[in-house]
Amino acid sequence: MKSLKNHFSLILALFSILFAIQIFVINNRALKAYEEKLSSNYSMIVVANTSVADDTFKKYSANVDTVEELSADEIIEKLQENISKKNIELLKISMPKFYRIHLKSFPTPSEIKYLTSNLLKNSSITKVEDFSNNHDTVYKLLLLFKEITQLFALVIMVVTVLLIAKEMRIWQFKHSERMNIMGLFGAPVWLRSAVLFRLAIVDALFASLFAIGLFSIISQTLWAKQQLSVIGIDIDIFKFVHDGTVLGVVSVTISIMLASMIVIGYKEEV
Amino acid sequence: MDKVIVAENLTLSYNKNETIINKASFFIESGSFTFITGASGSGKSTLLKSLYGALKLKEGSLIVGGAQINNISSKKLNFLRKHIGIVFQDYKLIKEWTIEKNVMLPLIIGGYDKSVSEQQVHKLLNHVKLNHQSGKYPLELSGGEQQRVAMARALSHNPILILADEPTGNLDEYSSELIWNLLEGANTQLKTTIIVVTHHIPETMKIDYKHLHIEYGTIYEVT
Numbered sequence: 001m002k003s004l005k006n007h008f009s010l011i012l013a014l015f016s017i018l019f020a021i022q023i024f025v026i027n028n029r030a031l032k033a034y035e036e037k038l039s040s041n042y043s044m045i046v047v048a049n050t051s052v053a054d055d056t057f058k059k060y061s062a063n064v065d066t067v068e069e070l071s072a073d074e075i076i077e078k079l080q081e082n083i084s085k086k087n088i089e090l091l092k093i094s095m096p097k098f099y100r101i102h103l104k105s106f107p108t109p110s111e112i113k114y115l116t117s118n119l120l121k122n123s124s125i126t127k128v129e130d131f132s133n134n135h136d137t138v139y140k141l142l143l144l145f146k147e148i149t150q151l152f153a154l155v156i157m158v159v160t161v162l163l164i165a166k167e168m169r170i171w172q173f174k175h176s177e178r179m180n181i182m183g184l185f186g187a188p189v190w191l192r193s194a195v196l197f198r199l200a201i202v203d204a205l206f207a208s209l210f211a212i213g214l215f216s217i218i219s220q221t222l223w224a225k226q227q228l229s230v231i232g233i234d235i236d237i238f239k240f241v242h243d244g245t246v247l248g249v250v251s252v253t254i255s256i257m258l259a260s261m262i263v264i265g266y267k268e269e270v
Numbered sequence: 271m272d273k274v275i276v277a278e279n280l281t282l283s284y285n286k287n288e289t290i291i292n293k294a295s296f297f298i299e300s301g302s303f304t305f306i307t308g309a310s311g312s313g314k315s316t317l318l319k320s321l322y323g324a325l326k327l328k329e330g331s332l333i334v335g336g337a338q339i340n341n342i343s344s345k346k347l348n349f350l351r352k353h354i355g356i357v358f359q360d361y362k363l364i365k366e367w368t369i370e371k372n373v374m375l376p377l378i379i380g381g382y383d384k385s386v387s388e389q390q391v392h393k394l395l396n397h398v399k400l401n402h403q404s405g406k407y408p409l410e411l412s413g414g415e416q417q418r419v420a421m422a423r424a425l426s427h428n429p430i431l432i433l434a435d436e437p438t439g440n441l442d443e444y445s446s447e448l449i450w451n452l453l454e455g456a457n458t459q460l461k462t463t464i465i466v467v468t469h470h471i472p473e474t475m476k477i478d479y480k481h482l483h484i485e486y487g488t489i490y491e492v493t
Contacts, residue, residue, distance in 0.1 A: 188345075
């Protein structure tokens with residue numbers, strides 16, 4: 001029972017770290033998916049006197065993905081009742097060309113400004129509608145979320161360091177006596193630390209198994225899927241192989257680091 | 271007879287200002303039984319610590335089992351300790367290990383075969399009348415029983431030297447007698463060199479022994 005309690009303290013500390021890391025990963029994944037969604041929905045409208053080739057637009061920014069020419073037929077159809085056919089033909093010739101530009105990634109306000117000013121340098125282009133007011137609001141919100149995520153990551157790091165430091169002190173106290181006794185009978189350092197490393201790895205594997213189990217269950221629940229569908233995104237909450245490996249590696253690395261620090265900091269009692 | 275320990279001008283201290291043992295010279299012959307006595311705080315345990323390399327020498331020279339203790343490398347010290355059995359007043363048993371595993375510790379460190387180790391452990395636990403307790407943990411045993419376990423551990427790897435620091439200090443008469451008998455047996459039958467730090471030499475000692483006394487940092491032989 002006591003032994004289980006000893007294991008539990010490290011498993012719980014590691015599990016907390018893994019839980020926080022996976023939450024950070026999910027948050028980041030959701031933000032990225034949302035950013036992609038915003039990017040696919042966002043476009044700029046360009047008005048030009050004459051036809052402008054797709055490559056010309058791409059020359060202004062590497063972020064330009066596709067260019068779509070907007071047909072003027074719809075507008076002309078509405079005017080057909082009041083204007084003669086001849087005038088309509090003339091209108092067709094004199095009407096400016098409309099283009100919709102789709103970008104590869106969601107642009108920053110400065111990127112929009114840069115692209116707009118570059119496009120306007122082209123003598124054929126007379127107007128660029130970048131919907132910057134609407135874009136700025138969404139972008140600032142996204143930026144806020146990103147910053148919160150980064151702050152969260154920082155908090156995780158601080159908590160991780162504190163948890164490790166606390167665990168280290170407990171482990172140092174718990175294991176130094178055994179290591180000292182083993183040393184008195186001539187055990188080399190690797191043998192004295194073998195138990196410590198074995199415990200650290202076993203506890204790390206248990207902690208990662210618990211975390212993998214929990215997130216596998218969460219990812220299967222309807223509730224989680226509903227939460228994501230509300231904001232119109234579809235992401236993998238838990239990629240079993242990828243995320244499971246990451247959690248396992250992080251857990252074992254932290255444990256081994258902890259054990260190594262104890263071994264390095266170990267001093268034989270006199 | 272070979273000398274297992276040779277000290278020359280041995281000076282020991284825990285800090286710069288206070289000297290515990292001052293320029294002591296003595297030797298201990300292989301296969302002998304030696305008592306080190308002295309008042310509390312005289313430096314008996316400090317001297318013993320220096321013999322198993324747990325305390326650096328301030329001055330002088332100390333040779334144990336042919337190994338020079340001054341600036342000994344950790345590899346050589348581990349090798350030396352594999353041939354020494356130590357008994358402490360506070361037992362120093364590993365609490366999370368069973369009695370059996372505690373006794374087996376020197377054999378695990380020595381890399382002995384598991385079945386040979388198990389046989390040896392059971393034989394020794396039988397000697398100290400604790401075979402029925404082998405699966406228990408140290409804290410489940412009385413002080414006397416724990417010291418008997420520590421004694422069995424010190425003997426398990428047939429060391430050339432046993433260092434005992436007040437091994438019967440806190441024990442009842444029965445356990446004390448058992449410990450003295452084991453130490454005497456190891457000395458007479460196995461020719462193990464025994465050094466015991468104690469306040470009182472038991473009157474029941476049946477064998478010849480050497481008596482070193484420490485007073486005011488000086489070690490002298492009592493004849």
